[in-house]
Amino acid sequence: MISLRVRRRETAVAYTLLTPSLVGIGLFLVLPVFVVLWLSLRQWDLVSPSTFVGLRNYRDILSDPAVGNSFAVTALFTAMVIPVQTVLGLGVALLLNRRLPGSAFFRALYIVPWICAPLALGVVWKWMFDPTDGVLNAIIGHRITWLSSENLALPSVAAVSVWSQVGYVSLFFLAGLSAVPGHLYEAARIDGASAVRTFWHITLPLLRPTTFFILVTGIISSFQVFDTVYAMTSGGPAGHTDVIASHIYQEAFVDFRLGRAAALAVALLVVLVMVTVAQQLWFRRRITYELG
Amino acid sequence: MALAGALLLSAGAAACSPSSGGSSSNSAKGTTTVTFRLWDDQVAKAYRQSFAQFQKANPKIHVDVQVVPWANYFTKLTSDVGGGNPPDIFWTNTSNFGIYADNHQLLDVGTPLKDEQSGWQKSVTDLYTRNGTVWGVPQLWDSIALYYNKDLVKKAGVNPADLTWDPTGKNDTFLAAAKKLTKGSGAGAQYGFNASYDGQAIYWDFAGSNGGVWQKGDRFADADPKTEQAIQYVVNLINKEKVSPPAADTNTNGNKTLQLFTQGKIALFQSGPYNLQNIRQGAKFSWGIAPMLKGPAGRVGVIHGVSALASAKTPHKAATLKVMRWLGSAQGQQAIASGGYAFPGVKADQAAFVGYWKKQGQDVSPFVAAADGTTFPAPLGPKVQAGATAMDPILQQVFLGRTPVAKGLQQAQTAGNKAIAGG
Numbered sequence: 001m002i003s004l005r006v007r008r009r010e011t012a013v014a015y016t017l018l019t020p021s022l023v024g025i026g027l028f029l030v031l032p033v034f035v036v037l038w039l040s041l042r043q044w045d046l047v048s049p050s051t052f053v054g055l056r057n058y059r060d061i062l063s064d065p066a067v068g069n070s071f072a073v074t075a076l077f078t079a080m081v082i083p084v085q086t087v088l089g090l091g092v093a094l095l096l097n098r099r100l101p102g103s104a105f106f107r108a109l110y111i112v113p114w115i116c117a118p119l120a121l122g123v124v125w126k127w128m129f130d131p132t133d134g135v136l137n138a139i140i141g142h143r144i145t146w147l148s149s150e151n152l153a154l155p156s157v158a159a160v161s162v163w164s165q166v167g168y169v170s171l172f173f174l175a176g177l178s179a180v181p182g183h184l185y186e187a188a189r190i191d192g193a194s195a196v197r198t199f200w201h202i203t204l205p206l207l208r209p210t211t212f213f214i215l216v217t218g219i220i221s222s223f224q225v226f227d228t229v230y231a232m233t234s235g236g237p238a239g240h241t242d243v244i245a246s247h248i249y250q251e252a253f254v255d256f257r258l259g260r261a262a263a264l265a266v267a268l269l270v271v272l273v274m275v276t277v278a279q280q281l282w283f284r285r286r287i288t289y290e291l292g
Numbered sequence: 293m294a295l296a297g298a299l300l301l302s303a304g305a306a307a308c309s310p311s312s313g314g315s316s317s318n319s320a321k322g323t324t325t326v327t328f329r330l331w332d333d334q335v336a337k338a339y340r341q342s343f344a345q346f347q348k349a350n351p352k353i354h355v356d357v358q359v360v361p362w363a364n365y366f367t368k369l370t371s372d373v374g375g376g377n378p379p380d381i382f383w384t385n386t387s388n389f390g391i392y393a394d395n396h397q398l399l400d401v402g403t404p405l406k407d408e409q410s411g412w413q414k415s416v417t418d419l420y421t422r423n424g425t426v427w428g429v430p431q432l433w434d435s436i437a438l439y440y441n442k443d444l445v446k447k448a449g450v451n452p453a454d455l456t457w458d459p460t461g462k463n464d465t466f467l468a469a470a471k472k473l474t475k476g477s478g479a480g481a482q483y484g485f486n487a488s489y490d491g492q493a494i495y496w497d498f499a500g501s502n503g504g505v506w507q508k509g510d511r512f513a514d515a516d517p518k519t520e521q522a523i524q525y526v527v528n529l530i531n532k533e534k535v536s537p538p539a540a541d542t543n544t545n546g547n548k549t550l551q552l553f554t555q556g557k558i559a560l561f562q563s564g565p566y567n568l569q570n571i572r573q574g575a576k577f578s579w580g581i582a583p584m585l586k587g588p589a590g591r592v593g594v595i596h597g598v599s600a601l602a603s604a605k606t607p608h609k610a611a612t613l614k615v616m617r618w619l620g621s622a623q624g625q626q627a628i629a630s631g632g633y634a635f636p637g638v639k640a641d642q643a644a645f646v647g648y649w650k651k652q653g654q655d656v657s658p659f660v661a662a663a664d665g666t667t668f669p670a671p672l673g674p675k676v677q678a679g680a681t682a683m684d685p686i687l688q689q690v691f692l693g694r695t696p697v698a699k700g701l702q703q704a705q706t707a708g709n710k711a712i713a714g715g
Contacts, residue, residue, distance in 0.1 A: 046374030047395045132479050132541050143478055148540035148692065236544060238689045253367045255678045255711065 033269075039262035046256050057263035067264065069239050070247040071271070073154065077243055078222040080158040081165070086214060088162065089169025090207075096170065097177045107174070110167030118164065122231025125160045129232070147233050150240045157232050157241055161225060169214055176210030177203070212283045216276060223272055244268050324611045325354045327379040328600075329369070331362040334569050334633055335432070341627040346618050353611045366677065373397050373603070380606040381615060383431065383598050386419050390674035392601070393422045399602040399609070401616055402426025408620045413637050415663070416597030419672075428599025429620040430637025432628060434564035435662035436497050436593035438582040439571060444482070444559040448472040452560060452582040459502065459521045459588070466585055470535035473559035477534070485560045486549035487529040487536035489691045492594045492670065493563045498522040500594070500668030501587025510673035512683070512708040515701045522587070523690065524697045531693035539691040550574075564596075565635055565659050572632075572652060583658045595667040597637070635659065675712040682711035 040057055044050035061067045092110060096103045113121065128135045129146040137143055146156045180203060188198045226245035229235065235242035235250065242250075244264065252261035328343075330336060336359045343355040358379065360368050366388050372378045373392060384392070392398050402409065402425055409417060412430045420428030440452040450469040457466040470484030488494055496506055504519030506512065530536045537558070542548045553561040554574030561567075562584055571579060584593050600619050606612045618624040622640040627633075629641035632648035642660075649656045671680065683704040690700035 045391070046370050047391050047397060049395075130541075131538070138479075145538070145540040148543060150694075234544065236685060236688065237692065238685045238694075250681070253371065254681050256370055257678075 036262045036265050039258055040266050042259045044258040046258060050259070053259065057259045058267075060260060061263050061267060066239060066242070066247065067267075070242050070244045073240065073242055074223055074225075074244045077154060077158055077161075077225065077241075078219055080155060081161050081222045082215065082218050084158075085162045085165045085169050085218065086211070088166045089214070090173050092166060092170035093173030093177055094203075096174055107167075107171075110170055112167070113164040114168040116164070118227035119231050121160065121164055122228045125228075126232045129156060148237050150237055153233055153237060153241045157229055160232065161222070161228055164228070165218070169218070172210050172214055173207065176207045180206045208283070212279070216279055219275060219279070220272055223268065223275070323352050323354050324608045325356050326381065326606075326608065326611050326615050327356045327358060328381045328615070329358045329360055329379040330383040331360055331365040332383075332566070333359045335628060338627040338631045338633045341631070342618075342624055343615075345627075346615070346624065350614065353614060355615055376605060378603045378605060380608070380612045381600050381602050381619070384428070384601055385596065385598060386670055386672055387676045387680070389420060389427065389599075389601060390422060390672075393425075393427050394674060397604050398427045399604050399606070399612070399616075400425050400427070401429055401602055401613070401620075404613055405429065405617055405620055408617065411622065411638055411640060412620060413597065413639055415595065416599060416637055419597050420599045420601075428601050429616055431598050431600050431619065431625070432634035432637055433595065433597040433663065434492070434566055434635070435595050435659045435667070436493055436562060436564055436584045437658035437662055438584050439553065439561040439563060439567070440580055440582055441553070441556060441559050441561075441575075442578040442580055444473055444556070444577075448559070450559075452580070455560075455582075456586045457498075457501075457525060459525045463588075467529075467533060467535070470529065470560065471533065474535045481537075481557065483537050483552065483558045484535035485529060486553065486558050486562060487526045488542035488549050489539060489688055490542075490546070490549070492596060495523055495526050496668050496670070497562070497584060497593045498526050498587065500592030500666075501585065501589055503589035507669070507671055507673075507676075510676070511712065512671075512679060512705045514683075514708075515698075515705045520698050520701055523701060527691060527693060527697055530691065539688070539693070543688045543691060565656065568649065568654070568656070569633060572654075581654060581656060581658050584662060590666060591662065592666045592668050593662045594670055595663055596670045599637070635663075673712065678711045679708035682707040 039050075041052060041054060042050045043053045043057070096107050126147065127133075131137060131143055131145045131148070134146075136146070144152070146152050184202050184206075185198060188202060193201070224245050225243055226249065229241055229243050229246050230249065233241045235246040245268075248261050248264045248268070251257045251264060328339065330339070336357050339355075339357050343357065347354065369378070369382060369384070369388075378397070389398075402421070405426075408429075409426065413433055416430035416433050417426060417428075420426065420430070438452055438455075445452050448469070450472060452469075455466040455469055456463050458464040461467075466485075473482070473484035475482040486494070499506055499514075499516075499519040499522045502518045502522035502525075504516050504522050506514050506519065530539050537549065537552060549558060549561065550563070550567055550570060551574075552558045554571060554576075556575075556577055561571075584591050600616065602612050602616050620638065622638050625636040625638045625641045626644065629636040629644035630648055632645060632652065635645055636642060646656055646660075673679075686695065686700055686704040686707060689695040690697055690704075695703070
């Protein structure tokens with residue numbers, strides 16, 4: 001009886017302490033999701049009264065080639081960004097982990113792009129990419145239309161995205177590396193394992209939880225990339241960088257088709273849930289947690 | 293999920309951000325604050341002078357002038373109107389005001405300001421009359437003429453006042469002149485003319501001067517043989533003749549050609565009075581204004597007017613109407629005209645504008661002549677903005693030379709009309 005009462009009191013305390021977070025999550029996460037679901041069944045231009053249209057917005061987006069293009073562009077963008085930023089991030093972490101002189105300085109330096117506002121970075125990069133007066137073309141001495149060429153626009157934006165994320169990714173790998181027990185390396189050294197073998201058979205497997213986290217959050221955030229694209233290309237040329245978030249913005253705040261934009265947001269949510277579940281299944285049996 | 297939230301949050305944030313949106317009143321000191329929003333930071337200077345004077349006569353009303361840059365102006369304004377927190381008074385253009393009028397978001401200003409109306413530029417009043425009601429007080433208007441760099445033109449021996457273009461090449465004197473004015477390529481290049489993806493200053497004027505159309509009624513009709521011929525001519529100037537900067541530089545940077553002109557890298561710059569102050573402040577060389585280029589159908593330029601509209605949601609209607617009355621008076625627009633900012637919507641002030649520029653050594657009469665001549669209507673209709681954004685990416689490809697003109701215009705017309713029709 002006593003223990004039950006104590007437990008009940010503990011529960012009450014726990015919920016009291018959780019209330020601020022729960023209110024925040026409810027107000028800014030759960031409620032908006034339901035509003036967007038509701039909005040996706042309506043037609044609304046922000047000014048005229050909204051009307052119920054059933055599933056028409058979903059039918060429209062499914063048959064709209066521009067939406068298909070946006071999902072393809074987003075997938076391509078993710079395919080460009082994720083492998084590069086993960087490998088580079090790991091490389092940077094391995095270098096920083098060697099505690100060479102100045103590594104604290106570089107660790108801070110790599111983080112700078114990540115803490116800067118992506119919109120501001122996008123604007124600055126747009127200047128650097130400018131075909132006529134941009135610093136990039138001035139350095140290479142060739143006129144390359146980075147952001148208005150159909151083939152170069154997406155890789156250019158992806159490169160900026162990678163550049164801004166590498167420091168952040170490396171931070172997580174660095175934390176993961178410091179959690180690898182030193183005695184394993186010692187044992188490997190005694191057994192005469194080469195540095196490469198140690199990396200493949202000890203470091204990499206023990207980093208799996210970190211890698212999983214980096215991949216899941218990385219893929220989700222690259223599916224939602226907006227600011228950099230908005231600042232650099234606004235989705236152009238001819239939709240070649242029209243990632244899904246940019247398309248949602250266009251529908252909602254340029255064309256003022258809020259219903260369609262909401263339906264697209266729901267579609268993105270569904271896709272992201274599927275991607276995340278697939279990743280979970282893939283990694284489930286492969287994650288090795290810290291030994292001992 | 294986060295994005296779904298972000299979508300909503302940004303709608304909310306745009307609607308309730310207190311620093312730049314909405315109306316506010318300060319009852320503590322007994323003064324009412326009327327908010328006034330526009331997109332032009334140059335003209336905003338004139339308004340601030342004007343309202344300082346207004347406040348002397350009306351110490352209980354304070355007018356807060358807010359500038360929202362053009363690139364986001366209608367995104368923000370529409371969000372604020374939809375969110376129920378619009379500024380008390382705001383500028384709009386003709387493409388965007390219809391939807392507000394149709395949804396009871398505007399105050400009828402024609403009835404209370406009946407006596408002032410005769411003093412306004414009628415063409416602009418007409419643009420803002422819908423279903424028999426006058427919704428806007430004309431503030432300024434723009435027509436199109438040809439700015440030129442005197443040094444470059446003199447060196448090349450070109451007379452900018454007498455240039456004719458002709459897509460058949462028969463009567464064309466312009467292309468040869470533009471070629472003479474073009475030197476080099478790449479970063480240090482000098483270009484003859486500012487052909488670019490700019491409807492108001494360039495391609496609608498070319499279409500009009502060739503006898504083409506852009507709209508029929510509320511629908512787009514740009515896949516018109518005369519329009520096609522005109523756009524082909526413009527695209528050739530960029531990609532074939534190379535007398536204008538590459539579209540890759542100008543398509544998404546509306547200020548690029550202005551910058552190049554003020555840097556002395558473009559010799560002939562077709563544009564509106566909205567760039568007079570920019571050029572005066574930016575150009576280090578002597579310059580002049582000639583009539584816009586003449587086409588096979590004569591000089592047919594875009595005329596556009598900006599009006600001030602009042603929100604039906606304003607919590608202080610009397611003060612707002614008082615400010616609107618001031619905005620429609622010769623005294624209220626005095627600063628805009630005499631400061632040389634724009635052709636004023638009140639006719640009595642026009643002489644002050646022309647006088648200002650005369651003192652600066654500039655004859656602005658080509659703009660007046662263009663407004664009095666045959667003009668080309670800027671796109672109209674309540675959904676025309678959605679149509680235009682659907683056409684943008686297609687037409688930009690046309691200007692880059694990646695989509696053939698005929699095909700692109702047809703695609704743009706289809707996409708534009710679909711966007712107008714769809715919700």
